[in-house]
Amino acid sequence: MGAPRAATILHADLDAFYASVEQLLDPSLRGRPIAVGGGVVLAASYEARATGVRSGMPGWQARRLCPDLRFVGGHFGEYQRLGDAVVDLFEEFTPLVERVSIDEAFLDVHGAAHLFGAPAQIAAAIRRRVRDELGLPVSVGVARTKHLAKVASQVAKPDGLVVVDPEHERAFLDPLPVGLIWGVGPVTRARLAEAGIETIGQLARARNELLEPLLGQAASSKLGMLAENVDPRHVVTARRASSVGAQSALARQPASAPLIRSTLGYLVDRAAGRLRAGRRAARTVTVRVRFAGLRSVTRSSTFPVAVSATLTLAEAATALALEALAAHPEERDVTLVGVSLSNLVGEPGLQLELPGIGLDDRSRPGSPWGSTRWGVDRSVDAIRDRFGRHAIGYASSSLGEVDRVPEAFRTLAERRDDGVRSTP
DNA sequence: TCTGGGGTCCTAGGACCC
DNA sequence: TCTGGGGTCCTAGGACCC
Numbered sequence: 001m002g003a004p005r006a007a008t009i010l011h012a013d014l015d016a017f018y019a020s021v022e023q024l025l026d027p028s029l030r031g032r033p034i035a036v037g038g039g040v041v042l043a044a045s046y047e048a049r050a051t052g053v054r055s056g057m058p059g060w061q062a063r064r065l066c067p068d069l070r071f072v073g074g075h076f077g078e079y080q081r082l083g084d085a086v087v088d089l090f091e092e093f094t095p096l097v098e099r100v101s102i103d104e105a106f107l108d109v110h111g112a113a114h115l116f117g118a119p120a121q122i123a124a125a126i127r128r129r130v131r132d133e134l135g136l137p138v139s140v141g142v143a144r145t146k147h148l149a150k151v152a153s154q155v156a157k158p159d160g161l162v163v164v165d166p167e168h169e170r171a172f173l174d175p176l177p178v179g180l181i182w183g184v185g186p187v188t189r190a191r192l193a194e195a196g197i198e199t200i201g202q203l204a205r206a207r208n209e210l211l212e213p214l215l216g217q218a219a220s221s222k223l224g225m226l227a228e229n230v231d232p233r234h235v236v237t238a239r240r241a242s243s244v245g246a247q248s249a250l251a252r253q254p255a256s257a258p259l260i261r262s263t264l265g266y267l268v269d270r271a272a273g274r275l276r277a278g279r280r281a282a283r284t285v286t287v288r289v290r291f292a293g294l295r296s297v298t299r300s301s302t303f304p305v306a307v308s309a310t311l312t313l314a315e316a317a318t319a320l321a322l323e324a325l326a327a328h329p330e331e332r333d334v335t336l337v338g339v340s341l342s343n344l345v346g347e348p349g350l351q352l353e354l355p356g357i358g359l360d361d362r363s364r365p366g367s368p369w370g371s372t373r374w375g376v377d378r379s380v381d382a383i384r385d386r387f388g389r390h391a392i393g394y395a396s397s398s399l400g401e402v403d404r405v406p407e408a409f410r411t412l413a414e415r416r417d418d419g420v421r422s423t424p
Numbered sequence: 425t426c427t428g429g430g431g432t433c434c435t436a437g438g439a440c441c442c
Numbered sequence: 443t444c445t446g447g448g449g450t451c452c453t454a455g456g457a458c459c460c
Binding site for chain 2: 037218244246
Binding site: 429440 | 450454455456457458460
């Protein structure tokens, strides 16, 4: 709706990013099916994908599909460095860069034409420079809205460029499968298929009275808008996360209080450290426990004041997890434990758990624990800043050999706030 | 031998308030 | 004395994204 606009939004998506970096680092891997990961496929090269290998797939299944598959260890630091370098390159063309993840970003180039030419030329230049200077393939979609640009980059993959002219948007969208719409996953796709809807064109023509009972109110109106090609979103350069969490898959094992306590000790330690690094505190703690058979349950509780102290959060998380286990006595084994901190409060307005108003004081009137814990956490944070996170910690905060993924992978997966990056 | 880790948003029921 | 509507917050679960 509104006045017609030119196609100035770019969506740039690095192709099979982790796998491409591995092939860049080791030329003998180029042109071969490779996967990053081990127990599970974190990324697969296009050669591997051709055999059906997909990210998230268990390693044994991937090997069965592709006997030639080479698993390579992840150079997570390199992924971070190269991902940052790509975004720096984008920012040479426009300050309006919205980083969606390590390997994906939106750019608004409406003000860049006089310097760098038309959006399609900018897209071509970006692709060339990322290839020449960093050695990586990147696909780019160019269109009038974020959604169209994103769909276009998916269509462009691998290593391609698709420009959607504003006059031909309907013709571009109509024949595409609904699964290309942002927000349509396997469940929604199956529901739509039952109603005979498989293409975006069919979805755009479907009546809301048909969709709403099928998908719910919010989803049907959102999808309806995207299918009808209405997307009011703008490119946003800075955005703060609304929750901070950590989780860990465990080798299937009986749920015991010590296991829960030590695992959550480690996970809360990580999450709370990030919380404090962002000068924030949380009011809500949510714990997730997954049982064998992938069934999972959550428990959450909300404090009257925001909390950032590791021990206070860990106690709350442990209590919630034990409660969840007690509610399911039929489940003996756990396969995953996770924690998420939400309802975040930042400065200004951050009322840390201080003596006299803190949580601890509800059970221990006048207890100075709130401030003591705050001081201890600050000291631990400071020492870790200087010497690394293993230099110091709570006795219960180590996962030891239980941790199945490298620490660097966890760090890589974190969404960083406010466009803050490690490069200047 | 059925799956990693970090996130966002939505729904539905219940408590509570006016 | 059996009965209204609206709003907000909390909780549990689920779909989806990278």
